[in-house]
Structure formats: C-alpha cells, structure tokens
Amino acid sequence: MPANGQRALEAQAVLAGVPRVPGAPKPDPILVASSIVRRFGGLSAVDVTHVEIQRGSITALIGPNGAGKTTFFNLLTGFDAPDEGTWSFNGRSMGKLSPYRVARLGMVRTFQLTKALNRLRVIDNMLLGAKGQRGEHLWASLLPFLWRGQEAKNTERADVLLKRFSLDAKRADFAGSLSGGQRKLLEMARALMSEPELIMLDEPMAGVNPALTQSLLQHIKMIREEGSTVLFVEHDMDMVHDISDWVIVMAQGQIIAEGPPGDVMKNPEVIDAYLGAHHEKALTESGQSLTTGDPT
C-alpha cells in the first residue's frame, strides 16, 4: 500500500493541535454546523450541538447503527430538513437549500444504497455528473453544435476517471450489469465528475469485498491528494483507522467524541457506545481488540 501523500501529512499536522473534544473548532473548516436537531415524532434522531470539518482532510463519521449518521448526512445535503439548526459550507449558509443547489455549490454526496442508474450506460452515468452542461437545457439540446465540444471534453475526463477506477472495460455496459462493488466505484467516480470541494460518502465500503475495499480506500486517499475534502460515514472501525485524519463519533444522535483515529478508539465513551457493557469483546471484525483491559 503506498504511503500517505503530502496532503495527508499536512492534514494530520494541522489537526494535531485541535483539542480532542466534541465540537472542537478547526483551523480552516469547510463545513460548520450548529445546533442541528431532527426529530421523528418524540425521538431526536439528530441533536448535534456543534461540528466543524477541516478542509483538505478525510473525516470519518462513525457510530453504531441508528446513531443518526445518515440522517445527519441527509440534513447537511438538503435531502431532509432539520427542525432546528444552521450550517454553512465555505462560509455560505446552507439552510433551506434544495439538494440540487447544495450539489452545485460543490458539496456532493453518495448514498448508502448505491444509486447506479441501471438502464444508463456506465459512460452516461459518468457524464451525468459533469456540471454546467449547455446541452442539459431543453432548447440547446436540440442544437447539438452548441454542446458537442463540451460533451467531448467531459467524455475525455470521464474516461480518465473510469480508467482510474478500473471501470474502463465496462464503459459501454449498462450500469445495472455491474457488481455491487463496481457500482460503489461508479457512484464515487460519478460524484468526482462534478469536481466537488467536499465529497460526502455514505458507507462507501458497505457490501464490498475485502479486495475491492483496499482499492476503494486508495481512491478515497487520492481524492484528498487532489485537494478535495472527504467526509464519510462508516461503522467498521478498522476501515476508519487506516484512512481518516480525524474521526467524529455519533451515538444516539449526538456527537460524543472527536479526535485522530488512534485516540478516538481508545476513548471509553466510544467503546461504551459501540459495545455497551461488554467491554471485553473485540471491537473489530479482524478480532484485534481495541480495549486494553480496564477502559478507565
């Protein structure tokens, strides 16, 4: 596995000075959210007091099932509306913005249940990701000479990305014929077509076989090296340890801990949240115990 690049070292150096407390301020936040509350009936699915995401880093949002991670994602990207709260992206307030506007501003997400567009070819899936296409306007679409040049440039870019994600052989196939892992790759590549500043991946590794997981992790690191910020949801701590610069832990809708991966995983509150009273049990699939005897 190649060593982490320049950006990783930078991000880790910057974050080294950040206090390890929930809601810690970051030196250069790309996303800031305050007092976000989303209730479903009497249940507060999300109740986040304050959170900041450092620009140029890979931040993992982890937590046990039902912690509110995906709901929080939906709120930030406009797919759901919070009952209370404000949040800003690049200093711009994002409350009440339609999800398509959020995406246009450079905050692009993927979904936990992969949304490959089945009856579109892989290359068309990719091209859909490109921003500011003239040919997407109804009248201009009837006049191919208006958009052909732009389309050729986008296709070139899509082909480069497909090659990078090892999907170039599938270029002309329907996306519906891809395997589950390939769909995850396609969805990520498609999101990159829009050149997002912040890419939000909802469980990018879920349902992907271990061999492909390694390649997915490399792709996520590549995104950081190219200058984008990554925020991703995951519940497997092993994955998080390898690639993230900073980890935010949610449980029962609240942020309970923050810090570099090594620190967070030793945090007794995090262990409690994941395992309840059964501290002695191994935390990860590989059986490597993250608890060191008495957690206190």
Place this chain on the structure above:
Amino acid sequence: MDFSFVLGQSITQALGVTAIIYCLAAMGLNLQFGYTGLLNFGQVAFAAIGAYSVGVIVISFGASLWAAIPIGLLASVALALILGIPTLRLRADYLAIVTIATSEIIRLLVRSIALRDTFGGANGINGKMGQAFHDLNPYHADIDLPFLTWTRQDLWVVTVGWTLIAIFTLATWLLVRSPWGRVVKGIREDENAVVSLGKNAYVYKMQALILGGLLGTVGGIVWAIAKQSVQPDNFVPDVTFFSYTILLLGGAARVFGPIVGAIIFWFLLVFVGEFLNQMIAAGWITFLLPTDVGPIRFILVGLGLMGLMIFRPQGIFGDKRELALDAR
C-alpha cells in the same frame, strides 16, 4: 369473402387519421413514461383540450382556426402546469392518480348541462371547425389505390399528420440523445441520484410533462380538424390506455416505438374486425352477430398483446437486456 377488401381497410386504417392521433398521444407518453418515468394516465385530457379548443373557439365563439390552435397549445401547457406543480414533487403514483382523475373531470365538465352553450353537452360540438385547414388542401381528387382509399380531405389530413409525426420524431430523437435526454433518463432510474449531482429534477419532469402533453394536444387538434366534430365521450380513459398499449407494443423509450405501435395496433384491430364481419356475412361463422364483432375484436387483439408481453415484453423495438435490468 373479399380478402383484399379486409386487407385494404386494414392498411388504410393503419396509416389513417385515427392511427395518427393515437401515434401522437403515444409519442407524448413515450417522452413522459418511456424516457422520464412519469406515469401520466390522463393523456386523453390533453387530447380533449386540443380538440375542444378548436371546437369551442371556431364554432362556439366563431373565431379563426389559426387562433384556436395556439390557444389550444397554451391551454395544454397550463394543464400540465396545474397537474405538475402539486404532484411532481411527490412520488410517481400521485401523478398517475391525479392525471386519470383530471381526464375524467374534464370529460364530465364538457358534457355537463350547465356548460352546454359553450361545450355542447353530450352532443359535443359539430360543424366545419377544420374548414380553414381544408381550404388549403392541394389535392384535387380522392385516392383509390388497391389497398389505400382516402377521401381528398382525409388524404390532406394524413399528409400533414405524418409530416408532423416525422418532425416530432426527429425532435424526440435529438432530445433523447442529448445531455437533456440523459438527465431525464437518469430521473427515470433514480431521481435522488440525479438531484445529488446538481440537477433540478423537478424542472426536467415538468418539461417532459409539458412536451408530452403538447403532443397529445396536437393529436386532439388533428382529431377536431379531421372529424369536424368533438364529442365528450370520444375522450374516455380508454384513449389513454390504448395509447399506452401502442407505446408498449412498439417499445417504450424507443424513438420509433409509437409509430410502429400505432400502425400495428390499428392494423390488427381493423383486420380482426373486418375479417370477422366478412366471415359472418359469408355465413362461415353462425354463432356470432355482426354487433358482437366490436367487443370480440378487442378480446382477440387483447389476447395477442398479452402474448406479445409474455414472449417479447420489451416490445418490438425494445432491448431485452435493458428490460432485464429493471427487475433488480
């Protein structure tokens, strides 16, 4: 029994005015359902708007046909907006419910006694509403080829009708292979995925609803001009369902699907009907009355279409690989 008569009637009808009207309606559904995934079950409402615009404006108000056509098209856009604004933000099913209800509301409205002075009640509107169009007829004689018989008037309508279909087919082809087409096809597959890539799905769905509705309205205008009469009970939901049948027969999301579908559908319907009529007249079938033929031809054609859906579910032009993906 006169087999060449049966064949001639079938071919004439398969290329005739009715086929043109249904082809236009199915082309609209192709844009809405085939490409964008919108379930418009009220396409007949758009056709009724077109036909009644011509009838009301020309006969009831005594204005020009050339004013009636653009007004009809505008009314069609207005109807699409009224239907789309509340429903397109919701799940696809709601549009289906609202459109089928609207098509019945419009039919019952125009046949109501209260509005009889304008819409003519159950008798509809009759009169030379298409005269301005027929005045432009360049043909001087009826056509009477071995398998093709049209009056001079029908020939003119058929000429213009197929020309319009050719133009709209070209436009559809340009639309669906453009980036615009890619976005609407993406919406058909998964709206949220398209939204997450920064596209305003709502606007695209509205555009598809309006364009598809306009095609249905053009069908209605052709109806009024060709038949010189509009009656409320011509605009029953069956028209929508036949249009869907035609679309699926030809193959949804195929540019030429509606054309092939309309020709085959009307050929089969007329062929089966005329064939049964001839058999009864010749005394070969004794257990049926001529009045039974109408319903029975629909039963037979329906069985044939069921067979098609079972053995070739993608329609004539469809791609079976593509259909298989749908089941996932």
